[in-house]
Amino acid sequence: MQKKDLKVLVIVPAHNEEKSIGATLEEIKEKAPFVDIIVVNDGSTDATAEIAQRHRVKVLNLPINLGIGGAVQTGFKYAKLKSYDIAIQIDADGQHDPSYIGSLIKPLVEGTADIVIGSRYLDKDPIEAPLIRHMGIKYFSWLTSIIIGYKITDCTSGYRALNSRAIEYFSNNYPVDFPDAEALIMAHKAGLKIVEVPVKFRKRSAGKSSLRSLRLLYYPLKETLAILKLITKKEDH
């Protein structure tokens, strides 16, 4: 199937991102004019939804804040409902450069993958992260690689593309809080093939990371527990 024949949906989960959402949406439109865009407004208390609508993209307004996993899954459910061939998740904060959309969907179009992750560690010049976060990414990528049997360098990257098989699976099964390593292991157990492509991440243009302060301590505990649960569960095929 050719790229121009495909229905591609970019899912932009957003919680209180009024400062960056407008620029992010305009950049996606400019650099990937062939995609549809949907903003999943995750219970924002600021003008995120209004700004997104002003930029003439569809908005799914969640009545309560579900967290990143719940918000992204809403986008997958919408993609499934509307029979999209490919769904791409892009953060609203401007960290993900839409120029990479083409390279992200290439393995999906060629049929060599079901899920493609934009990895900042495959890039020659990876972005500098704080030491604790860097160690966390390395630890979970190592753990994920061991479990799924092939190397994943950036399991916490939220810049991902999915084909219709993966959309179908994730619209029914997706972690709520931190959908990183857990989602990849779930996908692998369901028989989905994951590949990574190099991308360069930019610094956040505004807003706050979902991983900060106490959540940074809670995150590895919750994620490790969720992975242990997945390992002990029966195959999902």
Place this chain on the structure above:
Amino acid sequence: MSHALQLATLTGIAILLYVLYLYRKGKLKEDLTIMWILISVAIILLSAWTDLLLVINWIVGASRISELVLAGFVAFLLIISIYYSASLSELAEQNKKLAQEIAILKALIDEDRPNNLNEKDGRSHES
């Protein structure tokens, strides 16, 4: 019967009546009603029939009846807490599904409305 045991019996009866009242009003589901009826009956039996308490105490080997009652009470509270944690997790999952359905349905309704901002997106592939 000591005053403390009399008080316990009365408490058990009060809990039983309150549970039945809540159930009749439709404020308590069947499974939870049965659980609380069993608990209140256990309180009434153990406090009104002290020999039963003595037999359990002898079987368990506690040095005092008060220790036995306290340990039983703590164990009961822990089990109830775990049960409610599980119920909360299930409710959170259901809540998430409902919120997602609402968001998608609202967007679909908006798509059907004329002059909607979302409709102006000329690049839409929607059928």
